Amino acid sequence: MIRLKTLHKSYTTGYTNLHVLKGIDLEIDKGELVSIMGSSGSGKSTLLNVLGILDNYDEGEYYLNGELIRNMNEKKAAMYRNKYIGFVFQSFNLISFKNAMENVALPLYYKKISRKKRNARAMDYLERLGLREWAHHLPNELSGGQKQRLAIARALISEPSVILADEPTGALDSQTSMEMMDLFQEINNAGITVLIVTHERDIAARTQRIIRLRDGIIESIVANGERKKWLADQKMA
Amino acid sequence: MFDLDKWQEIYSTINKNKLRTFLTGFSVSWGIFMLIILLGSGYGLENGVKREFEDDAENTLWFNQGTTSLSYKGYKPGRFIEFKNEDFNQIRKQDDVEHISGRFNIFENNTLSYKNEYGVFDIICCHPDYSFVENLTSSQGRFLNQRDIDESRKVTAIGRLVAEALFKGEEAVGKYIRVVGIPFQVVGVFEDPGGDRDLSRIYIPLSTGQMVFNKQDDVGTIAMTVGNVSVERSKEMAEALKKDLAQRHHFDPEDQRAVFIWNNVENYMQFMTLFANIRLFIWVIGIGTIIAGIVGVSNIMMIVVKERTKEIGIRKAMGASPYSIVILILQESILITSIAGYLGLVLGVGLLELASKYLPKTDYFSNPEININVALGATLILVMAGAIAGFVPARKAAAVKPVVALRDE
Numbered sequence: 001m002i003r004l005k006t007l008h009k010s011y012t013t014g015y016t017n018l019h020v021l022k023g024i025d026l027e028i029d030k031g032e033l034v035s036i037m038g039s040s041g042s043g044k045s046t047l048l049n050v051l052g053i054l055d056n057y058d059e060g061e062y063y064l065n066g067e068l069i070r071n072m073n074e075k076k077a078a079m080y081r082n083k084y085i086g087f088v089f090q091s092f093n094l095i096s097f098k099n100a101m102e103n104v105a106l107p108l109y110y111k112k113i114s115r116k117k118r119n120a121r122a123m124d125y126l127e128r129l130g131l132r133e134w135a136h137h138l139p140n141e142l143s144g145g146q147k148q149r150l151a152i153a154r155a156l157i158s159e160p161s162v163i164l165a166d167e168p169t170g171a172l173d174s175q176t177s178m179e180m181m182d183l184f185q186e187i188n189n190a191g192i193t194v195l196i197v198t199h200e201r202d203i204a205a206r207t208q209r210i211i212r213l214r215d216g217i218i219e220s221i222v223a224n225g226e227r228k229k230w231l232a233d234q235k236m237a
Numbered sequence: 238m239f240d241l242d243k244w245q246e247i248y249s250t251i252n253k254n255k256l257r258t259f260l261t262g263f264s265v266s267w268g269i270f271m272l273i274i275l276l277g278s279g280y281g282l283e284n285g286v287k288r289e290f291e292d293d294a295e296n297t298l299w300f301n302q303g304t305t306s307l308s309y310k311g312y313k314p315g316r317f318i319e320f321k322n323e324d325f326n327q328i329r330k331q332d333d334v335e336h337i338s339g340r341f342n343i344f345e346n347n348t349l350s351y352k353n354e355y356g357v358f359d360i361i362c363c364h365p366d367y368s369f370v371e372n373l374t375s376s377q378g379r380f381l382n383q384r385d386i387d388e389s390r391k392v393t394a395i396g397r398l399v400a401e402a403l404f405k406g407e408e409a410v411g412k413y414i415r416v417v418g419i420p421f422q423v424v425g426v427f428e429d430p431g432g433d434r435d436l437s438r439i440y441i442p443l444s445t446g447q448m449v450f451n452k453q454d455d456v457g458t459i460a461m462t463v464g465n466v467s468v469e470r471s472k473e474m475a476e477a478l479k480k481d482l483a484q485r486h487h488f489d490p491e492d493q494r495a496v497f498i499w500n501n502v503e504n505y506m507q508f509m510t511l512f513a514n515i516r517l518f519i520w521v522i523g524i525g526t527i528i529a530g531i532v533g534v535s536n537i538m539m540i541v542v543k544e545r546t547k548e549i550g551i552r553k554a555m556g557a558s559p560y561s562i563v564i565l566i567l568q569e570s571i572l573i574t575s576i577a578g579y580l581g582l583v584l585g586v587g588l589l590e591l592a593s594k595y596l597p598k599t600d601y602f603s604n605p606e607i608n609i610n611v612a613l614g615a616t617l618i619l620v621m622a623g624a625i626a627g628f629v630p631a632r633k634a635a636a637v638k639p640v641v642a643l644r645d646e
Contacts (some may be wrong), residue, residue, distance in 0.1 A: 051567040052637045074559045074635075082556025093551045093643060097249045109242060143532060158556070 002028040002051060007060035011119050020046045021057070022216035030161070033188040035196045035204040036149045037194055038213035044197050045166060047213065051195065052085055052164045053077045065161060081111050083173065086155030090167035092147040094139040100126060100150055101135040107158040118157075125153040129183075145176035152183060156192075163187060164195045171201055189219065247569045250541070261537040262289045262577030265622065267580045268530035269615060273585025273607055280626030281593070281605030283512045288504055293431070296335075296466070297348075298475055300328075300459040300482070300498035306494035310487055319484050319496050322454040325364075327485070328461070328478055335464040336366035338609075339443050341457025343450055349405040349439065350415045359398050359438035360416060363444025363459070370460045371429055372467055378410035378425030385442040392445075393421040395434035400426045416441070419449060463502060471502035526623060528576075534626035538570050542634040549634050550642020559635035566634045570627025571620060578619035582612065 009021040020043045028034055038044040050062065051103035053069055062069045064084060072080070086107075087093075094103045101122045108118035126132050131148045139147055148168060155163050165184070169177035181203060188194045196207060204210045205224070212219040249257045305316045320339065326422075329337050343360040350356070368380045380394045393416065400409045400423075413420040421441060429435040446452060462469055475498045483490040543548070549562055586607060593604045 049640045052554070052645070074553075078556050078558045080555060081554060087554050089643060093547070095548050095551060095552075099254060109557045110552075110558075110561070115242060154555070156541070 001030040001032070001065065002195075003024070003060040003061075003063040007050065007062060009043075009050060009055075009057045020216055021050070022096075022220075023060070024216075024218060026063070026211065026218065026221075027040050030193055031188070031191050033184065033194045033196075033207045034209045034211060035198055035207040037199060037201075037204050038212045039199070041212040041215075042217045044149065044213050047194060048164055048166050052087060053081050063213045074226075078110070082107060082158060084161050084165045086146070086160035088151050088155050088163060088165040088168045090170035092139070092144075092151045094147060094150060094154075094173075096139055097145050099136050099138055100142070103139065103150060104157055106154060106175060108135060111158060115222060121157060122153075125157050126150075127144075129153045144172050145179065148172060148176075148180055149183070152187075156187065160192065161194065162193045165194065167198055168177060169198065169200065174202075177203065243568060245571060246565065250450070250545075250569065251573070254541075256645060257537060257540075258573060261534050261582075261644065262573050263531040264533035264582070265527070265574045265619070266581035268327050268523075268527040269619065270579035271425055271526045272583045272615060273582060273612075274517075275519045275523050276516075277589040277592075277605040277607045278586070279512070279515050282489060282515070283365045284604045284606070286508055286512075287322050290501070290508070291407050292372055293451065294462050294499065295505045296462050296471075297370055297499075297500060297501040298461050298463055298478075299497075299501070300478065301497040305488045305492055307489040309489040309492070312487055314610075318482075318489070320459055320467065320482070322366050322456060322484055323430055323607075324482060324485065324548060325456045325459060327481065328459060331474065331478065332461050333466050333470065335462045336369040337369035337459065337461040338364035338370055339454065339456030339459055341443075342445065343446065348417065349399065349403060351557070354403045354405065356399065356402045358396075360446075361438055361440050362443045362450075362452075363440055363541065364443050365441065365464075367419050367424040367460070368427070371431065371435065373427045373429050375425045376428050377408075378423070380425055380427060381440060386444045389444040389448055389624045390442060391419065391449075392424045393439045394425045395423055395439040396548045397426055397428055398433060398436040399439055408409060410570065414439075417449075423494045430562045440627065464500065468503050471500055477498055478563060524618075527618060531622045531626045533631055534570055534623070538566060538627055538635065540629035541569070542566060542630045546560060546637055546642045549637045550639045553639040554636070556645060562637075563631040563635045566631035567624060567627040570630070571623035574623030574626060578622070579616070582619075586612065 002161050004024050004026040007021055007024040008019070010019040011020070012015055018226055024047060036044045036047065046055070051064075053064075053072065056071065064080070069080065077211070090149045090179050098106070105122035105124055108121060110124040113121075123132065123135060126135050129152065131149060131153065133143060133145060134146060139150065142150065148171075151164075163184075168184075172180060177200070184194050185206070186195065196203065198204055210222045210224065212222070253393070298321065302318050302320055305312070305314050305318065306355070308314050321412040325339050325492065328334060337490065340363045347357060347360045348355060349358055349360075364382055364386060368375075373380060374504065375394070378398075381392065384385045385388070385392050393414065395403075395414070401407070403414060404412070409423045409426055414422050415421075416439070421611060424464070427440075441449075441454060447454060461475060468476070479496055479498060480490050482496055483492070486495070545553060547556075552562065589605050589607060595604060595606075
């Protein structure tokens with residue numbers, strides 16, 4: 001599904017050159033539920049941006065669904081994003097002056113689906129996420145958990161193959177966070193690849209694989225079942 | 238373009254920022270309003286002066302008789318120069334003389350009568366071509382013709398006001414009126430754009446006038462139209478004709494008082510050049526005002542883009558192409574400028590209409606108006622203004638990087 005080959009990315013700000021990703025090799029299969037962990041500055045957000053084609057990279061290769069994503073113009077990138085990727089953000093990123101239904105329907109607008117059809121489908125997804133009666137409310141009338149569910153509905157509506165979630169529980173309390181993880185689990189069970197960037201251990205613990213980033217390289221990849229063993233190894237070392 | 242969604246989005250952003258939108262629109266409205274008022278006033282000025290010229294054809298040369306002021310070849314100054322039939326016949330032969338007529342007024346005893354109706358009106362003796370010089374049109378019958386001249390007929394063309402005064406609604410053509418006691422047959426009634434004074438007169442054949450009023454072969458003032466010649470050519474003609482007259486009447490060609498020349502071509506052209514310049518000036522100022530409006534709109538749209546950076550980032554993440562973002566911003570800007578500008582246009586035109594209806598027509602100002610082409614041009618400028626105003630901000634919006642826009646702060 002996702003394949004990275006010695007991916008490099010650096011930012012130039014003024015005279016300083018910041019090398020953020022220093023050769024990432026990674027393979028994520030279809031239907032996996034993976035988390036990326038790392039302290040701030042480890043490059044996890046940058047990696048997510050590259051994966052989401054929100055940002056480009058300098059060296060290496062990135063294959064999404066078997067297609068090489070490289071030096072894309074904005075238009076093509078927008079098309080790929082719309083087709084393959086659903087985003088969930090920490091701060092929800094809902095459009096404040098649109099109601100819940102319109103927010104969810106937005107990706108379909110860029111797929112050039114008629115208003116009637118996309119609103120019907122948006123209602124469908126709101127129903128599934130238990131937000132039907134909130135369809136005509138503006139985002140600021142909803143709770144944090146509801147907003148995030150709204151954002152998830154929006155990510156799902158275009159039927160993407162990958163969901164990229166950037167700290168999706170960062171703004172939520174722990175109970176809502178767990179509910180959110182249940183939701184991701186459910187989505188994953190439906191066959192959609194889910195990638196969650198987080199710095200919370202208990203969130204990462206609920207994924208199948210944890211990718212640890214440190215200073216722009218992958219420090220370790222741990223399959224969840226082996227986590228205890230890995231921890232023990234760490235202690236022994 | 239016609240996408241309900243986009244319009245709804247534009248509507249909702251405008252709705253959220255009513256004051257800002259109003260202020261932006263106002264600057265454009267004001268620009269267009271001023272342009273229309275300025276242009277309209279310019280045209281008013283022009284119409285006023287054009288009306289002055291309407292009395293007579295615009296391409297006329299007039300030679301008025303004068304008194305010599307310089308001694309010349311043994312002749313003393315102070316001699317009155319009188320134009321004769323021969324002068325008329327000589328000038329008539331010149332190139333570029335289109336229509337030509339002599340003209341003298343009868344000042345004494347000019348009582349006209351028909352049956353028991355009497356009136357005092359100007360009597361003017363002229364050639365048939367005089368109708369072209371004065372811009373006359375015959376509303377009934379005809380004007381004087383060459384046979385009237387050749388046969389020195391006692392016929393007359395009378396002004397509409399004369400006809401009204403003497404005939405009181407009766408058919409005038411074919412009837413006889415008494416001119417200083419002599420019966421003249423009315424051959425036509427004429428209209429003159431020059432107004433009441435020019436309509437309160439009658440014209441009789443110059444040859445008849447010479448006989449009846451004992452003028453021998455005097456022709457009085459000589460007036461001519463010169464077709465479409467340039468100003469230079471008209472001056473050249475005036476100069477040549479003056480020299481010709483100087484030779485025949487023995488006066489110094491340099492004498493400024495022997496012959497008075499009124500060159501309407503030159504005067505008209507001077508006015509037209511003046512107006513062309515005024516118009517240019519008005520456009521420059523008007524467009525300057527509009528540019529100020531454009532900058533205003535552009536500025537506001539820039540702020541709009543900045544405020545909506547996050548939203549644009551979200552849209553991009555959801556798959557919006559840069560093109561669709563550009564269109565979104567452009568459309569909003571064009572919408573604001575078009576509506577606001579149209580409002581300014583309507584207000585400006587409305588004010589001009591009121592002014593042309595209620596302001597008194599003076600010599601130098603009448604009918605301030607704006608023609609449909611200018612209004613269309615202004616509308617085009619508006620839409621273009623909107624597009625230009627939106628262009629820079631739209632490009633900025635399209636360049637928004639979703640990563641930057643979505644970064645949590």
